Amino acid sequence: MEQLGESFHHETAEQLQSHLSKVDSNYTLEKCAQYVEYIQEINALKQQHNAVVLAHNYQRPEIFEVADVVGDSLELARQSRNVACDTLVFCGVHFMAETAKIVNPEPTVLLPDLRAGCSLAEGITADALADRKESLLRIYPDLKVVCYVNTTAEVKAESDVCCTSSNALEIVQALESDNILFVPDENLARYVQKGTRKNIIAWEANCYVHHQITPEQIQEVREKLPEVKVLVHPECREDVIALADAALSTSAMMRYAKESPAKEFLIVTECGLSDRLLLEVPEKKFYKSCKLCSYMKMITLEGVLNSLRKLRYEITLPEETRTRALSAINRMLDLNA
Numbered sequence: 001m002e003q004l005g006e007s008f009h010h011e012t013a014e015q016l017q018s019h020l021s022k023v024d025s026n027y028t029l030e031k032c033a034q035y036v037e038y039i040q041e042i043n044a045l046k047q048q049h050n051a052v053v054l055a056h057n058y059q060r061p062e063i064f065e066v067a068d069v070v071g072d073s074l075e076l077a078r079q080s081r082n083v084a085c086d087t088l089v090f091c092g093v094h095f096m097a098e099t100a101k102i103v104n105p106e107p108t109v110l111l112p113d114l115r116a117g118c119s120l121a122e123g124i125t126a127d128a129l130a131d132r133k134e135s136l137l138r139i140y141p142d143l144k145v146v147c148y149v150n151t152t153a154e155v156k157a158e159s160d161v162c163c164t165s166s167n168a169l170e171i172v173q174a175l176e177s178d179n180i181l182f183v184p185d186e187n188l189a190r191y192v193q194k195g196t197r198k199n200i201i202a203w204e205a206n207c208y209v210h211h212q213i214t215p216e217q218i219q220e221v222r223e224k225l226p227e228v229k230v231l232v233h234p235e236c237r238e239d240v241i242a243l244a245d246a247a248l249s250t251s252a253m254m255r256y257a258k259e260s261p262a263k264e265f266l267i268v269t270e271c272g273l274s275d276r277l278l279l280e281v282p283e284k285k286f287y288k289s290c291k292l293c294s295y296m297k298m299i300t301l302e303g304v305l306n307s308l309r310k311l312r313y314e315i316t317l318p319e320e321t322r323t324r325a326l327s328a329i330n331r332m333l334d335l336n337a
């Protein structure tokens, strides 16, 4: 997790353009001048509302200019729990903002755009999970439900324990049960199955961003760049993960790329992560898979500004759902301390 210091925040349009043009030549001086105005007003509103901005690694690079913390799902969940503020603006997708509300109900949690959903989270409902759990419990009385954090609060409330891409295998191994219903990501479930002797029963849903990446695309790059290190997200297909040097969460990919002596990397996940690497590790080469998560990209600087101006869109949850979902998240945090 990155606590962002002064070096991430640029004050003039020229400074901002020279920074952002490392990832994209479409950041014109005019656009950057507009961003600088937005950033100044956002910073003033943050003070006025005692607000903190948390941002996921996939966010647009200009969002990092106003973020207090940037990280992966687990880091942001932990940070949400600890943060002391009156308003928490979540630059990420809906389930992440909801997770923040579950672990820290006191501040007003805002998501700048309610269209920022997630194809995985939409792949399962609490009712469907309850039905499947009931029928599986007849066959496996010790069954436990492990839900990926990319789920609604209602689905978390139906689950025994939550997990993220950085701790899925550890959570499954730490449970006493040998039979696990793992929801909703079929690819992550298969990845976990490879590392455990337990019986992993997978739900059938996937992330549209990662699931579209094929082994042929990886092979093509490997043939051209024999020295390249291939880092993939475990939401990728099994045959893609099989070709990787490492399968890691988004923040673990950041650390690996920074710490490895290798000089060139293929980053197989949403493009926002390779953009972060291009900005922060200019001495190394990053090739990207060019897959955009349209949900993550719904969040814009203008959206963050309007969110703070109008204190919208507030994330609220029925208290009963929140406390049941909290026990699945707390169980994860306790097992994976």
Ligand code: 13P
Binding pocket: 057, 071, 072, 073, 074, 150, 164, 165, 166, 207, 233, 235, 248, 249, 250, 251
């Ligand atoms: P991380 O927890 O690895 O950041 O992943 C979140 C996500 O949505 C990946 O698609």
Ligand code: SF4
Binding pocket: 093, 117, 118, 119, 120, 121, 150, 207, 208, 209, 210, 235, 270, 293, 294, 295, 296
């Ligand atoms: Fe959901 Fe996939 Fe987007 Fe991550 S990249 S938020 S899993 S749709």
